[in-house]
Structure formats: structure tokens, C-alpha cells
Amino acid sequence: MSNWYVRRSRERFWAKGMEQDKINAYMTLYTALVTVSKCAAPMIPFMTEDIYRNLVCSIDKEAPESIHLCDFPVAEEKFIDKKLEEDMEEVLKVVVMGRACRNAANIKNRQPIGTMFVKAPMSLGGFYQDIIKEELNVKAVSFTDDVRDFTTYTFKPQLRTVGPKYGKQLGGIQKELAALDGNAAMDELNEQGMLKFDINGTAVELSKDDLLIEMVQKEGYVSEADNTVTVVLDTNLTEELVEEGFVYEVISKIQTMRKEAGYEVMDHIEVTIDKNEKIAAIVRKNEAMIAGKVLADKMVSGAAGTSDEWKVKNWNVNGEEAVIGIRRV
CATH class of the missing domain: 3.30.2320 (hypothetical protein PF0899 fold)
Structure with a gap:
């Protein structure tokens, strides 16, 4: 049972109707919640009792009246993958x-x-x-x-170890490390366990313990x-990716407006885009996708109507100011 599992199952929970996959998702979540509650009951007795009464006693009148009267769960090892x-x-x-x-x-x-x-x-x-x-x-x-091809490494001397060993050569060591090919030096360090070079006639050997290593990315x-x-x-980001980013931002803004307006999940709407031709053009180009996501029967450029049924809001869409209007149809 984890937040990750619930997150990955959201689309199954939100699916239309009551198909078998949705039932399976709900039953898996239900079973996990009840089982975890039983396992945790000795540690958090009151919280698990409340969960148990809500999830089990409310629908199964034959169930034990308390979680503390239930058998402790037994692991089904055949289900472990x-x-x-x-x-x-x-x-x-x-x-x-x-x-x-x-x-x-x-x-x-x-x-x-x-x-x-x-x-x-x-x-x-x-x-x-x-x-x-x-x-x-x-x-x-x-x-x-x-x-x-995308990353490299930078090296600096670990002063507390390099200082006592090569004190007078510390400045030269810093310059030598700064000039290294990061990837080649890392390969040498991994293969030989040491970086070896000469500073003013002094042989220098540095292990990983003698170095401050940082992986850095290329531009x-x-x-x-x-x-x-x-x-x-x-x-x-290509132009296509940037445009798609605008599309998802517009969808997000409209969904926020739907929620703020108190519309039901299945309510259909009409949408207007005003005060920004760039955003309006992107919406026109991607109208089918946006309309499908927000349940819009109609999407037009221009100002929204003046009646109270219209909900209008100014938005900053990835740095572009636009006015979006919606109304339930």
C-alpha cells in the first residue's frame, strides 16, 4: 500500500461506468486498506478501529464488530512477485x-x-x-x-587529506585538476583507483578520498x-514541444475554472479565448484535443458573453496573458 500505487491507479478509479477493470481496482484498494489496518491495529488501535468500522462494519453486518476481534492477516506468498x-x-x-x-x-x-x-x-x-x-x-x-555525451565531472582537492601530503604543491594540483577531461579522469579513477600526475617534479597520486568530485551537466x-x-x-525544447506545453497549460486553466465554478465532472461547457491571438491560435490548432479533455462542445476566439452564466478569468499561460471564459451548456 503506497501513495505511488494509488497515484498509478487514478485513471482506473476515474473511468466511466463500472467496468470490470474499475471494479478490480476498487477491490484491490479496499482489500489493501483493510489488510493494512488489521496489521497496524496493535500499533495504532483507535485509528485502525475507525477505518475498519467505516470500511467493513458499514457494509458487512456479519463482520466482527471490532478490528481487534479479527484474525491477524496471513501472508499469501503465492501472490508475491x-x-x-x-x-x-x-x-x-x-x-x-x-x-x-x-x-x-x-x-x-x-x-x-x-x-x-x-x-x-x-x-x-x-x-x-x-x-x-x-x-x-x-x-x-x-x-x-x-x-x-551529456555529463562530465569536475575535481577539486580534499584539503584535509591533500594538504598534509602535498602542501606546497596544492596550487598546482588545483590547476591540474581543473584542466582535466572530466570523463577520462573518472574512467582512470575507476579503473586504477588513482589519478596520477606530476607537479613541479613531484609525483602526485590522488584517490577518491582525496578528491571532491561533482558530476555536472553539459548545456x-x-x-x-x-x-x-x-x-x-x-x-x-522544440517548437512542437513548446506548443504542446501551451496546450496542457490551457487545459489545466480550464479544468481549474470548471472546479471553481462547481461544475459536475460530466458537465459539458463552451469556452472562449480572448486578449491573446497566440493562445487563441494554439487553441484553434489543437481544438479537438483540448475539447475532449475539458468536455467543450464549442471553443471560440473572442470575448465571453455578458450573462451571469459565464465564468471569466485572466490567466498567465506560460508568460502569455489571456482571458478565458467558460459556461455550462
């Missing part, structure tokens, strides 16, 4: 690092990105790559054995790394 757990753990790690890259680049999640490169001990299949693409709004995920790329995984986002 270690490979699935390991793969999903890897997916979650990549997604978390990808979000960190977006934050570092100050790119909102609604702005699509072209490609993300991943260096990891294992490559994930298409099913898992689709999850990563959806979560991070990237068009492609590429697993690679080498990210040196147009943002990276995050831990001990086993490196993630690189290509932050170069």
Missing part, C-alpha cells in the same frame, strides 16, 4: 530522479520534454518505460550504458545520479 517489485522500485527511483531534474531545470511537469536518458544496472521493458514517460511527460526514454541537459542510476533530461 519479487521481479515485479524490483522493476517497479527501479521505475520509482527513475521517476523521482527525473522530477528532481525537472525541478533543477525549472520546467513544469505540464511542459513535455523530448528524451530522457537513463544509465542503470538493468534495462526496463516497454510497460515500465510507458509509466516513466507518463509520469514525467517525456516523449521517449532511452536506456544507455554511457551518459558522457541543454540536466542530470541526477546516485550510486547506481544516472538520469539525464534533454531540456532543449
Whole structure:
């Protein structure tokens, strides 16, 4: 049971009607909540009792009247899929690092990105790559054995260890390290365990303990790394990607207005875009997609009507000021 599981199941919960997949999603969540509550009952007795009464006693009059009268859950080992757990753990790690890259680049999640490169001990299949693409709004995920085209390393001496050994040569060591080819130096360090060079006739040998190592990204790329995984986002945005970012921003603004107006999920609306021809043109070009997302029967450029049924709001859409109007039809 985790926030990640609930997040990944949202579309199943929100699906129209009551298809079998939606029923399965609800029953899985229900079973997990009840089982976790029973497991946690000895530690948090009052909270789990409240959850149990809401979830179980309210619908099953034959159930024990208290969670503390229930049998303790028994693990069904046949349902354990270690490979699935390991793969999903890897997916979650990549997604978390990808979000960190977006934050570092100050790119909102609604702005699509072209490609993300991943260096990891294992490559994930298409099913898992689709999850990563959806979560991070990237068009492609590429697993690679080498990210040196996008990243490099910088080295500085660790003064507390290098100072006592090479005190007089410290200035020369700093200059030598600053001039290194970062990727080549990192390869040498990993293969030989040492960086070796000469400073004014003095042989210098530096291990990882003697160095402050930082991975830096080349222009147009943002990276995050831990001990086993490196993630690189290509932050170069094409005109098509930028336009798509505007589309998702407009959709988000309209959905916010629907919520603020108190419209029901299935209510259809009419939309107007005013005071910004650039936004209006993007909306016209992508009208079918936007209309489908926000349930708009009609989308027009120009001012909204003057009746009270129109809800109008000024918005900043990725730096562009526009006025959006909606009304229920």
C-alpha cells in the first residue's frame, strides 16, 4: 500500500461506468486498506478501529464488530512477485530522479520534454518505460550504458587529506585538476583507483578520498545520479514541444475554472479565448484535443458573453496573458 500505487491507479478509479477493470481496482484498494489496518491495529488501535468500522462494519453486518476481534492477516506468498517489485522500485527511483531534474531545470511537469536518458544496472521493458514517460511527460526514454555525451565531472582537492601530503604543491594540483577531461579522469579513477600526475617534479597520486568530485551537466541537459542510476533530461525544447506545453497549460486553466465554478465532472461547457491571438491560435490548432479533455462542445476566439452564466478569468499561460471564459451548456 503506497501513495505511488494509488497515484498509478487514478485513471482506473476515474473511468466511466463500472467496468470490470474499475471494479478490480476498487477491490484491490479496499482489500489493501483493510489488510493494512488489521496489521497496524496493535500499533495504532483507535485509528485502525475507525477505518475498519467505516470500511467493513458499514457494509458487512456479519463482520466482527471490532478490528481487534479479527484474525491477524496471513501472508499469501503465492501472490508475491519479487521481479515485479524490483522493476517497479527501479521505475520509482527513475521517476523521482527525473522530477528532481525537472525541478533543477525549472520546467513544469505540464511542459513535455523530448528524451530522457537513463544509465542503470538493468534495462526496463516497454510497460515500465510507458509509466516513466507518463509520469514525467517525456516523449521517449532511452536506456544507455554511457551518459558522457551529456555529463562530465569536475575535481577539486580534499584539503584535509591533500594538504598534509602535498602542501606546497596544492596550487598546482588545483590547476591540474581543473584542466582535466572530466570523463577520462573518472574512467582512470575507476579503473586504477588513482589519478596520477606530476607537479613541479613531484609525483602526485590522488584517490577518491582525496578528491571532491561533482558530476555536472553539459548545456541543454540536466542530470541526477546516485550510486547506481544516472538520469539525464534533454531540456532543449522544440517548437512542437513548446506548443504542446501551451496546450496542457490551457487545459489545466480550464479544468481549474470548471472546479471553481462547481461544475459536475460530466458537465459539458463552451469556452472562449480572448486578449491573446497566440493562445487563441494554439487553441484553434489543437481544438479537438483540448475539447475532449475539458468536455467543450464549442471553443471560440473572442470575448465571453455578458450573462451571469459565464465564468471569466485572466490567466498567465506560460508568460502569455489571456482571458478565458467558460459556461455550462
